[in-house]
Amino acid sequence: MQKITPYLWFNGQAEEAAAHYVSIFKNAQVVDVVRMGPDGPVLTVTFEIDGQRFIALNGGPQFTFTEAVSLYISCADQAEVDELWERLSEGGEKGQCGWLKDRYGLSWQVVPDALGELMSDPDPEKAGRVGQAMMAMTKIDIQGLRDAYDGVA
Structure with missing residues (x-):
């Protein structure tokens, strides 16, 4: 596992953004989706591009x-x-x-x-x-x- 992972803050678009990035790069995949409860909203999406992991967070509108x-x-x-x-x-x-x-x-x-x-x-x-x-x-x-x-x- 890599030591440093970029953690990207989105306003409710983490899953959409991860899918978008994975569709652009040839060697890319969604690794994991964490929900708040079994049927709850997505909290984080872990995805990989050319072996580099990223975590996308649905953090809200506070930061851009x-x-x-x-x-x-x-x-x-x-x-x-x-x-x-x-x-x-x-x-x-x-x-x-x-x-x-x-x-x-x-x-x-x-x-x-x-x-x-x-x-x-x-x-x-x-x-x-x-x-x-x-x-x-x-x-x-x-x-x-x-x-x-x-x-x-």
């Missing part, structure tokens, strides 16, 4: 998500970026630099592995161009990053 905490997704290629960006942002808000809020207000960063590779180049000019290109993007575009890296206008 902010951008101060986000879930970072490492994407292998543009196809994965495109799919996750569209599915997670549906009903939510698309932001800058690969950030979005989903329909529940939870912030995600959908980031291709290529971004880190290009930004860690020892040539500060190349890395700087990549950073500037990323700052101008909403969804991260790998080819746009590569063009900036190469100095292509």
Whole structure:
């Protein structure tokens, strides 16, 4: 079992949110649903995405998500970026630099592995161009990053 598990507070949508997230990611499943009594309302839903466990709580309206905490997704290629960006942002808000809020207000960063590779180049000019290109993007575009890296206008 993992030592740290993100515990996500929802306003009555824990089961719906867990099902939504599990439907988006290929290697995902609902692990457990805890009800308040045998026929009572759902209290928590434990779900897993690529081996990472999360617990969704039906906590009520007292607290909401902010951008101060986000879930970072490492994407292998543009196809994965495109799919996750569209599915997670549906009903939510698309932001800058690969950030979005989903329909529940939870912030995600959908980031291709290529971004880190290009930004860690020892040539500060190349890395700087990549950073500037990323700052101008909403969804991260790998080819746009590569063009900036190469100095292509």
